[in-house]
Amino acid sequence: PLNGLACKDPKMVDASDFSSSGLHIAGNTSNPAGSKVTPMTAAQIPGLNSLGISLVRIDYAPWGINPPHTHPRATEILNVLEGSLEVGFVTSNPQNRLITKVLQKGDVFVFPIALIHYQRNVGNGNVIAIAALSSQNPGFITIANAVFGSKPHITSDILMKAFQVDNNVISNIQSKF
Numbered sequence: 001p002l003n004g005l006a007c008k009d010p011k012m013v014d015a016s017d018f019s020s021s022g023l024h025i026a027g028n029t030s031n032p033a034g035s036k037v038t039p040m041t042a043a044q045i046p047g048l049n050s051l052g053i054s055l056v057r058i059d060y061a062p063w064g065i066n067p068p069h070t071h072p073r074a075t076e077i078l079n080v081l082e083g084s085l086e087v088g089f090v091t092s093n094p095q096n097r098l099i100t101k102v103l104q105k106g107d108v109f110v111f112p113i114a115l116i117h118y119q120r121n122v123g124n125g126n127v128i129a130i131a132a133l134s135s136q137n138p139g140f141i142t143i144a145n146a147v148f149g150s151k152p153h154i155t156s157d158i159l160m161k162a163f164q165v166d167n168n169v170i171s172n173i174q175s176k177f
Contacts (some may be wrong), residue, residue, distance in 0.1 A: 006163055022038065026126070029126075031091065034061035037140075038058075053146070056131050058128075060083070060126065070117070073137060074112065078110075078119070080105055080128075086100065087102075087117070088116070145171050
């Protein structure tokens with residue numbers, strides 16, 4: 001298998017392996033983050049396997065966020081279809097510069113491969129965005145979930161030193177994941 005996904009016998013493919021529907025349907029943003037990502041990767045469209053591209057729709061409730069995350073295998077280019085969206089990414093160590101901008105309908109922004117980035121709806125209406133990613137299997141690592149929600153947990157002493165806080169803070173955050 002290539003990239004962890006088995007290739008289908010070329011004699012067995014048909015149009016359904018290269019198409020999908022549903023991106024016109026708003027995602028359910030009734031969750032703590034106030035956002036919903038609807039992916040169209042090789043997992044949803046088998047014909048994308050090995051082609052190096054995928055697409056997602058992201059819906060944001062008013063003031064909803066797509067929390068800080070990274071795509072270890074893809075650069076992302078995002079286009080705002082409706083609303084106002086604050087976007088940002090952090091450059092790598094040691095500078096750790098935050099590059100941020102507020103986008104309006106029709107604006108585009110690029111998140112370089114593997115850098116931590118986020119989006120936040122900065123308006124009172126819903127936001128819809130479409131993003132293309134340079135991998136059929138881009139990966140998605142939400143930073144807080146990975147650090148505080150790992151199974152088993154990263155030990156408190158490591159997190160206490162890393163974040164320079166006491167054990168009560170670490171336990172409180174871990175309890176939310």
